[in-house]
Amino acid sequence: MPISSLFTLKIGGEAGQGIKSAGLLFGKVATRSGYWIFNYTEYPSLVRGGHNMMQTTISSEEVTAPTLHTNLLIALNQETIDLHHHEISDGGAILFDKDKNFDTSKVKTTVNIIEVPLVALAKKVGGMELMSNTVALGASVALLAGDIKHLRNMVEEEFGKKKPAMVKINQDAAQAGFDYIVKNYSQDIQQVIKPRENPEPKMIVNANETTAMGAIAAGMQFYCAYPMTPATNIIHNLAPLQQKYGFIYKQPEDEIASINMAIGAANAGARSMVGTSGGGFCLMAEGYGLAGITETPLVIVNAMRSGPATGLPTWSEQSDLLMALYSHQGDFPRIVLAAGDPEEAFYLTMKAFNLAEKYQTTVLLLTDKLICENDQSYHFFDYKDFVLNRGKYTIKKQDNYNRYELTDDGISLRSPLGVGNFFIANSDEHDAEGFSNEGIENRNQQMAKRMKKMEICKKEDMDGPTLFGPEEAEITLVSWGSNKGSILQALKEFDNVNYLHLTMINPFPVEQVAERLKKAKYLINVEQNFTAHMSKIIKQTTGIEILDNLLKYDGRPIYPEEIISKINQVLGR
Amino acid sequence: MMKAEEYNTKIKPNFCPGCGDFGIWLALKNVASQLGLDSSNTALIAGIGCHGHILNFTKINSIEGLHGRPVPVATGIKLVNPRLNVIAFSGDGDCLGEGGNHFIHSCRRNHDINLFIHDNAIYGLTTGQTSPRTPHGMVTKSTPEGNKDVPLNPAAMAITAGATFVARTFCLEPKHMEEIFTKAIKHKGMSVVQILQTCITFNKEYTLDFYRENVYKLPDDYDPSDKVKALKKAMEWGEKNIPLGVLYEEKGKPSYEDQLIDISKKPIVDTEPVVKDVTELFKAHV
Numbered sequence: 025m026p027i028s029s030l031f032t033l034k035i036g037g038e039a040g041q042g043i044k045s046a047g048l049l050f051g052k053v054a055t056r057s058g059y060w061i062f063n064y065t066e067y068p069s070l071v072r073g074g075h076n077m078m079q080t081t082i083s084s085e086e087v088t089a090p091t092l093h094t095n096l097l098i099a100l101n102q103e104t105i106d107l108h109h110h111e112i113s114d115g116g117a118i119l120f121d122k123d124k125n126f127d128t129s130k131v132k133t134t135v136n137i138i139e140v141p142l143v144a145l146a147k148k149v150g151g152m153e154l155m156s157n158t159v160a161l162g163a164s165v166a167l168l169a170g171d172i173k174h175l176r177n178m179v180e181e182e183f184g185k186k187k188p189a190m191v192k193i194n195q196d197a198a199q200a201g202f203d204y205i206v207k208n209y210s211q212d213i214q215q216v217i218k219p220r221e222n223p224e225p226k227m228i229v230n231a232n233e234t235t236a237m238g239a240i241a242a243g244m245q246f247y248c249a250y251p252m253t254p255a256t257n258i259i260h261n262l263a264p265l266q267q268k269y270g271f272i273y274k275q276p277e278d279e280i281a282s283i284n285m286a287i288g289a290a291n292a293g294a295r296s297m298v299g300t301s302g303g304g305f306c307l308m309a310e311g312y313g314l315a316g317i318t319e320t321p322l323v324i325v326n327a328m329r330s331g332p333a334t335g336l337p338t339w340s341e342q343s344d345l346l347m348a349l350y351s352h353q354g355d356f357p358r359i360v361l362a363a364g365d366p367e368e369a370f371y372l373t374m375k376a377f378n379l380a381e382k383y384q385t386t387v388l389l390l391t392d393k394l395i396c397e398n399d400q401s402y403h404f405f406d407y408k409d410f411v412l413n414r415g416k417y418t419i420k421k422q423d424n425y426n427r428y429e430l431t432d433d434g435i436s437l438r439s440p441l442g443v444g445n446f447f448i449a450n451s452d453e454h455d456a457e458g459f460s461n462e463g464i465e466n467r468n469q470q471m472a473k474r475m476k477k478m479e480i481c482k483k484e485d486m487d488g489p490t491l492f493g494p495e496e497a498e499i500t501l502v503s504w505g506s507n508k509g510s511i512l513q514a515l516k517e518f519d520n521v522n523y524l525h526l527t528m529i530n531p532f533p534v535e536q537v538a539e540r541l542k543k544a545k546y547l548i549n550v551e552q553n554f555t556a557h558m559s560k561i562i563k564q565t566t567g568i569e570i571l572d573n574l575l576k577y578d579g580r581p582i583y584p585e586e587i588i589s590k591i592n593q594v595l596g597r
Numbered sequence: 598m599m600k601a602e603e604y605n606t607k608i609k610p611n612f613c614p615g616c617g618d619f620g621i622w623l624a625l626k627n628v629a630s631q632l633g634l635d636s637s638n639t640a641l642i643a644g645i646g647c648h649g650h651i652l653n654f655t656k657i658n659s660i661e662g663l664h665g666r667p668v669p670v671a672t673g674i675k676l677v678n679p680r681l682n683v684i685a686f687s688g689d690g691d692c693l694g695e696g697g698n699h700f701i702h703s704c705r706r707n708h709d710i711n712l713f714i715h716d717n718a719i720y721g722l723t724t725g726q727t728s729p730r731t732p733h734g735m736v737t738k739s740t741p742e743g744n745k746d747v748p749l750n751p752a753a754m755a756i757t758a759g760a761t762f763v764a765r766t767f768c769l770e771p772k773h774m775e776e777i778f779t780k781a782i783k784h785k786g787m788s789v790v791q792i793l794q795t796c797i798t799f800n801k802e803y804t805l806d807f808y809r810e811n812v813y814k815l816p817d818d819y820d821p822s823d824k825v826k827a828l829k830k831a832m833e834w835g836e837k838n839i840p841l842g843v844l845y846e847e848k849g850k851p852s853y854e855d856q857l858i859d860i861s862k863k864p865i866v867d868t869e870p871v872v873k874d875v876t877e878l879f880k881a882h883v
């Protein structure tokens with residue numbers, strides 16, 4: 025389906041007006057009615073005030089990216105109209121409170137104005153002013169020919185257990201908005217979320233949620249993280265589930281403590297993970313190499329945001345790639361993966377735990393703010409084929425145990441603290457038992473042993489990149505991370521463009537990437553950073569230089585429309 | 598049970614001749630032997646500094662981590678396996694300089710771990726710069742005109758930060774050290790032991806004679822349960838006025854690990870990780 029025919033509802037207001045939860049509720053109405061959605065949210069680093077926006081793009085097919093256009097704008101304040109009215113497609117509409125007298129003088133005449141007494145209706149059913157967003161939701165469901173029962177059910181699920189008294193008031197508020205549209209604007213109703221027959225259940229998830237789910241599914245036993253946007257919600261997802269799924273979450277004093285606690289826990293035998301964003305990862309850089317030299321299995325999630333320093337703290341970027349590969353002094357085996365959407369985040373998190381234990385080293389999973397906080401609809405993930413692999417690991421007492429024994433594959437038998445097998449997990453260069461050793465031969469052997477693991481990993485576990493689109497193409501796009509969604513959406517407009525999507529970053533699948541890139545007629549690398557990190561890696565590893573880079577570093581998504589326009593420009597259209 | 602000498606490893610201690618670390622190492626082996634500590638029930642952790650070498654000479658499994666970070670490593674071990682005796686060694690630079698944040702917060706959380714601070718009031722391994730414990734005015738390689746900083750008091754800090762066992766001992770009092778180490782290990786909750794240690798190579802102020810002159814043992818009738826008195830006692834420092842002994846002890850306060858409901862009964866590492874069914878979580882997002 026071309027991007028122009030996707031329907032996007034946008035709701036905007038001040039932080040604290042419940043924009044995000046309203047957007048999510050609306051998304052669920054759509055998926056429960058049998059549609060696919062993509063939720064995109066924007067907010068500043070504030071708890072109250074400031075402009076918040078959430079948009080839901082709806083389609084009868086899978087939808088993977090936000091759109092630049094809006095079809096229905098729900099404005100809870102004047103600022104929403106001022107900022108977004110120009111995005112509204114011809115024939116689209118703005119819905120706002122009839123009694124607020126918002127200025128719509130700049131709005132094009134091709135946009136319909138729908139005025140609903142949101143606050144008055146909320147108060148009429150006994151609610152507070154804040155509930156006007158529920159009225160607006162009810163009105164939106166009516167405008168898009170949706171079934172109000174889905175919204176009513178969700179209100180009950182949301183408040184039923186915690187605040188039963190709120191259920192009826194909110195349901196009445198939603199119904200009041202719905203009825204108002206049916207009565208006063210029936211001519212504006214469009215068939216956007218008209219219930220489809222027997223919809224299969226779909227979940228609406230972001231990558232923070234799926235990272236948490238993947239970690240639990242993969243048997244994680246210890247999670248340690250200091251709050252930092254956009255990784256914080258991994259904490260919020262995991263913390264309430266500790267008892268139920270049998271793991272520990274600990275909030276430490278800083279990210280340095282975080283990674284060191286996890287290294288302690290991992291050496292005591294627990295499957296361990298830390299999570300942070302780039303700034304926190306800077307603090308972890310020291311522990312990154314400690315895990316490397318002590319051969320400690322550790323999953324590190326770095327949910328990227330705009331840098332440097334505090335940068336744009338609530339906006340997206342993909343500028344931590346080279347840091348993931350090069351931070352910390354010295355060489356050590358580091359596996360780096362990158363997720364392009366919530367589904368990949370789920371499977372790659374699971375894979376990360378196995379790789380960490382198999383190779384007894386760090387596995388860094390890169391996600392970015394756009395997938396961490398934007399929701400996408402999916403059928404339930406199927407991971408019945410996943411087999412938990414702890415690698416060479418024993419909890420039995422061994423005779424003549426050597427933790428860092430030299431082996432053909434560089435991997436030695438690991439044993440946790442506390443089972444009687446003596447070893448020193450030593451940050452100094454060490455011998456097979458772990459004793460500090462600065463000898464030449466020993467140093468060379470231990471370095472070679474550790475780095476050998478990367479060779480084996482490249483051979484056994486690094487899948488090649490995924491090609492989307494036709495085998496033969498005029499243009500081949502190359503990218504990673506959240507751009508995947510926008511690129512896939514853009515690809516729907518062309519039959520002569522394909523896309524090489526990278527998830528295995530280190531050890532880099534050099535041969536597979538090189539083979540594919542050599543076949544390409546014209547290459548465009550797409551990334552959210554200033555210096556084209558992936559282009560650099562590709563040139564360094566394959567010798568192929570990508571000359572055309574579509575780069576963006578303003579924190580906003582690379583929209584499908586921008587990719588389409590770039591492709592058209594290259595194709596000379 | 599291992600005999601004290603059975604804790605020796607193939608590596609011979611390489612502290613400077615006359616270093617206070619020898620005494621600490623000997624006391625550790627004796628206590629380990631008396632209490633039956635070994636690789637099946639104990640984990641040792643150290644940071645970086647002269648103190649950290651102790652792991653190479655002691656046959657109990659261990660982690661030699663990074664400068665300033667032994668405490669969080671120890672904490673992580675204890676959280677997932679509270680059955681283990683966890684003993685973290687640190688130095689004054691390691692613990693109070695680079696690791697100050699971890700020191701304060703581990704005390705606050707009252708983890709059931711032991712923190713033994715080798716306090717020689719100097720950076721020894723880097724050959725003699727000022728440390729967070731170096732006295733004001735002392736000339737070191739990094740303060741040729743005299744140290745302008747005022748030293749920290751780790752015992753007082755530990756008490757105010759919430760540690761439930763705070764003691765001070767001296768590296769040339771072997772019996773006293775053993776007694777204090779034993780009490781610390783047996784105490785449930787965060788134990789902080791400040792070990793006054795000579796650095797014969799680089800600290801010419803806090804010498805053997807200085808300590809011999811000025812330390813005294815707390816009398817038998819000293820009551821370590823009074824926090825305010827303990828703090829006053831911990832702040833004593835000067836001529837004939839450096840108290841040794843258990844300065845503060847609060848018994849019966851739940852440790853951090855005691856508060857982890859299920860996990861305090863069964864350590865997390867006692868259950869092998871398995872693939873878990875998260876369908877319920879999927880459903881919660883429909």
